[in-house]
Amino acid sequence: MKATSSLLRRVRQRIRGTLRRHSYSFFSSLGTLMSHRAGTLMTLLVIGIAMLLPQGLHLALVNLERVDLQEEQWGAMSVFMAPAANAQSVNELMDELRALETVERVAALSPAESMQEFLQQSGFSESLMPLDDNPLPWVITVVPVGGDGLEARAQALSEALLGRSLVDAVELDRQWLQRLGRFIELGEALVTTLVLLFALAVMVVVANTIRLDVAARSEEIEVMSLVGARPGFIRQPFLYSGFWYGLLGGVVAMILVNLGLEYLDRPLARLLESYGQQGRLQGFSLRTTLTLLLAGGMLGLLGAWFAVQQYLRVMAESGTLGRR
Numbered sequence: 001m002k003a004t005s006s007l008l009r010r011v012r013q014r015i016r017g018t019l020r021r022h023s024y025s026f027f028s029s030l031g032t033l034m035s036h037r038a039g040t041l042m043t044l045l046v047i048g049i050a051m052l053l054p055q056g057l058h059l060a061l062v063n064l065e066r067v068d069l070q071e072e073q074w075g076a077m078s079v080f081m082a083p084a085a086n087a088q089s090v091n092e093l094m095d096e097l098r099a100l101e102t103v104e105r106v107a108a109l110s111p112a113e114s115m116q117e118f119l120q121q122s123g124f125s126e127s128l129m130p131l132d133d134n135p136l137p138w139v140i141t142v143v144p145v146g147g148d149g150l151e152a153r154a155q156a157l158s159e160a161l162l163g164r165s166l167v168d169a170v171e172l173d174r175q176w177l178q179r180l181g182r183f184i185e186l187g188e189a190l191v192t193t194l195v196l197l198f199a200l201a202v203m204v205v206v207a208n209t210i211r212l213d214v215a216a217r218s219e220e221i222e223v224m225s226l227v228g229a230r231p232g233f234i235r236q237p238f239l240y241s242g243f244w245y246g247l248l249g250g251v252v253a254m255i256l257v258n259l260g261l262e263y264l265d266r267p268l269a270r271l272l273e274s275y276g277q278q279g280r281l282q283g284f285s286l287r288t289t290l291t292l293l294l295a296g297g298m299l300g301l302l303g304a305w306f307a308v309q310q311y312l313r314v315m316a317e318s319g320t321l322g323r324r
Contacts, residue, residue, distance in 0.1 A: 021233075021236070022236070025236045025237045025240050026240050028237065029237050029238075029240035029241040029243075029244060030240075030244050032237075032241065033241060033244055033245070033248075043205065043209050043245060043249075044245065044248050044249050044252050045252060046205055046249075047202055047205055047206070047245060047246065047248075047249025047250075047252065047253075047296070047300075048249045048250075048251075048252025048253040048255075048256060049253075049256070050198045050201045050202050050205065050249075051198060051202060051249060051250055051252075051253035051292075051296060052253045052256045052257060053194060053198060054191055054194040054195045054198050055253055055254075055257055055284075055292065056257060056260065057187065057190065057191050057194060058191045058195075059257065059261075059281075059282075059283070059284065060187075061187050061188060061191060062282060063281055063282055076141060076142065076143045076144075076172075077141070077142050077144075077154060077157070077158055077161075077170055077171060077172050078139055078140075078141055078170070078171045079139065079140040079141075079142060079161055079167055079169075079170050080137050080138075080139055080167070080168045080169040080170070080171070081137045081138035081139070081140065081166055081167060081168060082137065082165070082166050082167065082168045083137060083168075084166065085137065085138050085166045087110070087138075089166055090108055090138045090140065091108075093140065093164070093166070093167075094106050094108060094140060097140075097142055100157075101145070102144055102145055102153045102156075102157060103142060103143070103144055103145065103157070104143045104144060104145045105141075105142075105143040106140065106141070106142055106143075107140070107141045108138060108139070108140050108141070109138070109139040109140075109141070110138060111136045111137060111138060114136040114137075114139060115136050137168065142157065142161075144157055154172060155172075158170045158172060199299055202246060202249065202296065202299045202300065202303065203299050203300075203302055203303035203306070204303065205245075205303070206242045206245045206246060206299070206300045206303035206304055206307075207242075207303040207304065207306050207307040208307070209245065210238050210241060210242050210245075210303065210304040210307040210308060211307040211310075211311065213238065213241065214238060214307065214308055214311045215311070221234055221315070222315075225315075231312050234308075234312065235305070235308045235309070235312070238304050238307070238308045239301055239304050239305055239308065241304060242300040242301050242302075242303055242304020242305070242307075243297045243298075243300050243301040243304070244297075244300070245300040245304075246296040246297045246298065246299045246300020246301065246303075247293055247294075247296055247297035247300065249296055249300070250292055250293040250295070250296030250297070251293065253292075253296070254284070254289060254292070254293070257283070257284070258283060261281045261283050264281060265281045
């Protein structure tokens with residue numbers, strides 16, 4: 001029992017000593033960064049801008065994905081009937097279209113309904129009042145079944161409708177939305193590429209900064225090694241410095257992102273109001289923000305580890321702890 005109690009006491013003391021040492025290194029490394037404010041600020045700006053670019057593009061895609069792209073209507077088409085078409089012929093054509101397996105929905109708009117909708121949206125009601133005849137034709141909206149092969153089905157249906165004598169024209173709708181969806185997919189791939197590239201850039205910036213710091217403290221490291229300090233103890237403050245660089249660089253990136261959102265939010269609101277819509281730019285959620293900050297800290301930690309490890313390897317190979 002006494003041996004077990006003594007062992008547990010030594011383990012607790014060792015854990016407390018390790019925690020105190022890490023706590024001291026954690027906060028003292030931040031104090032060291034703050035003591036060189038100009039250099040630290042320049043490094044943080046470089047890291048923040050490197051993290052800002054992929055974050056900004058990702059946020060732009062997040063806001064684009066909030067737009068209702070109405071994918072189910074990407075293959076929708078408007079069938080403009082000839083002037084000779086009447087309600088009976090239009091209903092017969094609609095019944096034929098509903099019977100097709102490739103057609104999901106069919107709707108018609110009469111000339112009177114088309115004129116009423118046009119007058120409401122254009123505001124030309126007074127100038128068009130003298131017209132005796134309604135020049136607008138019957139319009140049938142056809143929505144093909146979605147899924148794979150939608151473009152081919154819509155194109156085949158369009159060609160079949162154009163072959164009818166009472167069909168004057170067929171217009172495929174919302175093709176620009178489909179292209180927008182493809183651009184969003186391309187943007188997501190681009191964001192992934194930029195995240196990897198700029199993550200590497202953050203690591204390189206932190207590694208170079210820590211390497212200069214290690215070189216400036218080479219004599220201190222030599223003394224620590226001579227008195228028995230292990231490589232892990234020597235690396236510890238530099239690793240925490242790298243963590244702080246990455247974390248604070250992420251804070252700078254978040255500040256820049258929010259400033260950009262604040263600057264763009266009002267012009268976007270005015271643009272949407274001109275189209276009769278409302279909306280605001282969406283920023284990062286709290287969970288995403290914490291994740292990005294932690295990721296920045298981990299990148300800084302990793303960059304610092306590579307820099308210190310390389311320097312310690314040089315010191316070990318030289319036999320003089322890097323002193324030349």
